[in-house]
Amino acid sequence: MLAERNNRPSVDSRVALRVFFMNDGEYIDPVRIEDVTIFDRSAMQSPSSILTANGLIDDEVASSIAKAYFKSDSINGWEPFTNYEEGSLDSSSVYRVRQGEFLVVLDGISEIPSFHPRWETIVLNTASSVGDYIDVWTVQFPSASNPKVVINAFPLFDDTFYNLTEPLLIKTNNELTTKKITLGSKQDIKITTDFTVENRNVNSSIRNLFKTAIAVNPQIKIEKINQDPNLPARVEVSGYSQTADLIRTTGQNTFILSWDTDQLRTHAQMLAGNLGNMRGVYAITLKYDLLTERIVTPQMYVQLV
Numbered sequence: 380m381l382a383e384r385n386n387r388p389s390v391d392s393r394v395a396l397r398v399f400f401m402n403d404g405e406y407i408d409p410v411r412i413e414d415v416t417i418f419d420r421s422a423m424q425s426p427s428s429i430l431t432a433n434g435l436i437d438d439e440v441a442s443s444i445a446k447a448y449f450k451s452d453s454i455n456g457w458e459p460f461t462n463y464e465e466g467s468l469d470s471s472s473v474y475r476v477r478q479g480e481f482l483v484v485l486d487g488i489s490e491i492p493s494f495h496p497r498w499e500t501i502v503l504n505t506a507s508s509v510g511d512y513i514d515v516w517t518v519q520f521p522s523a524s525n526p527k528v529v530i531n532a533f534p535l536f537d538d539t540f541y542n543l544t545e546p547l548l549i550k551t552n553n554e555l556t557t558k559k560i561t562l563g564s565k566q567d568i569k570i571t572t573d574f575t576v577e578n579r580n581v582n583s584s585i586r587n588l589f590k591t592a593i594a595v596n597p598q599i600k601i602e603k604i605n606q607d608p609n610l611p612a613r614v615e616v617s618g619y620s621q622t623a624d625l626i627r628t629t630g631q632n633t634f635i636l637s638w639d640t641d642q643l644r645t646h647a648q649m650l651a652g653n654l655g656n657m658r659g660v661y662a663i664t665l666k667y668d669l670l671t672e673r674i675v676t677p678q679m680y681v682q683l684v
Contacts, residue, residue, distance in 0.1 A: 388535055393484050393485070410455070411526075412516060417513070436528065446506040460475060466491075506535065513532050555663055558682065561640075562658055566638060569635050600615065604660040605659070613662070659683060664676060
């Protein structure tokens with residue numbers, strides 16, 4: 380399981396350093412991702428600390444202070460995320476999750492080396508101390524002829540381990556914030572999540588840990604609710620397994636699924652005559668894992684108009 384950069388990752392965990400590339404409000408793939416380099420945040424007191432005058436990484440400086448390095452040898456500089464294997468010596472690559480979404484895995488469990496072609500040296504993961512770091516992506520965008528750098532930040536912690544003297548009791552509340560969608564739109568279905576620790580004996584420091592994401596493996600089911608007695612009362616238009624790899628999760632446990640409603644026109648259930656009018660009420664059910672529990676939410680409803 381991968382920890383996310385915004386969810387209090389531990390120094391000895393596998394951390395997904397995820398980025399999203401956008402252009403004019405749409406997720407896009409860069410032309411190429413050259414590489415990704417990790418530094419202590421303190422190393423960049425100003426852009427000139429690690430960058431040259433042309434805005435790229437200063438190899439002479441960076442080669443002595445880099446904490447980790449990631450690079451893929453493919454033409455476009457990334458591999459599909461399905462190629463990722465935990466602990467593999469090949470896992471120091473850049474991975475594409477889906478359109479516009481990429482990540483590298485900072486592995487604090489296995490010793491994953493990476494060869495830097497310009498420095499002609501092996502770079503090991505030495506981001507093993509608590510503190511703040513930056514991940515510097517060297518990327519060529521479609522509208523640019525030359526690579527540019529994109530800089531993000533993330534922290535590593537060592538206080539994510541704790542013990543309790545009783546089982547942890549967590550109450551969940553999910554809310555669908557997308558209430559109405561126009562037919563033909565491609566729009567995000569957003570579901571927020573709130574956690575409440577119900578144990579009175581658990582102190583506030585542990586309660587605060589649950590302000591960041593602990594829900595994993597989200598899946599969403601979409602069903603059409605038919606009022607016509609000549610049609611099936613409920614018709615599944617997207618099952619759990621179909622959405623498992625499509626859901627994005629924020630650091631505040633908001634689940635996001637992009638729904639292209641125009642695809643209903645050629646959906647198998649539509650062609651079979653089971654949908655009737657595409658407009659109407661659709662039931663949304665969210666399922667996810669929380670510690671030892673599997674949460675299935677009550678049905679929430681969105682209107683397609």
